[in-house]
Amino acid sequence: MGSTLFADRVRWRREAAERARRERREIYVGCLTRYRLAYEGMHTAADRHREAPPADRETAVREAFRNSGCDEVRESVLLCAPQEMATVVEDVYATLRELLEVLAAGEPALDSAEFQEHRMKHARAVWAARTAMRAELSS
Numbered sequence: 001m002g003s004t005l006f007a008d009r010v011r012w013r014r015e016a017a018e019r020a021r022r023e024r025r026e027i028y029v030g031c032l033t034r035y036r037l038a039y040e041g042m043h044t045a046a047d048r049h050r051e052a053p054p055a056d057r058e059t060a061v062r063e064a065f066r067n068s069g070c071d072e073v074r075e076s077v078l079l080c081a082p083q084e085m086a087t088v089v090e091d092v093y094a095t096l097r098e099l100l101e102v103l104a105a106g107e108p109a110l111d112s113a114e115f116q117e118h119r120m121k122h123a124r125a126v127w128a129a130r131t132a133m134r135a136e137l138s139s
Helices: 002-048 054-067 070-080 083-105 113-138
Strands: none
Touching (some): 002 054, 002 070, 054 083, 083 113
């Protein structure tokens, strides 16, 4: 009787840990996907409003960011992920917010080396998050 209860408890813990890992994976994938959609939406809005009045471009870029859903998934990560993962995701979010400001301002130009530096900073943060997420999910 005691060994059966012990085996059931071990199995329950293993299944609970696997369920939690799957849930974190879904949250991480959702977060990175929403961040990507936010970037793409903001970039498209900035490009389409390149010749528009600055206020129109800014409004379009900020609306693309708001509509992306990235704030919602960010909150999910901050609530459900271990602190070290929350920190990594916050680093990505910070670079995304920097891109928001750059794209909303219209400077530097989208085809400039300076803009590419901002974009690459964000890309490096995303890759660092992916690496950390893989490590956390495989442990």
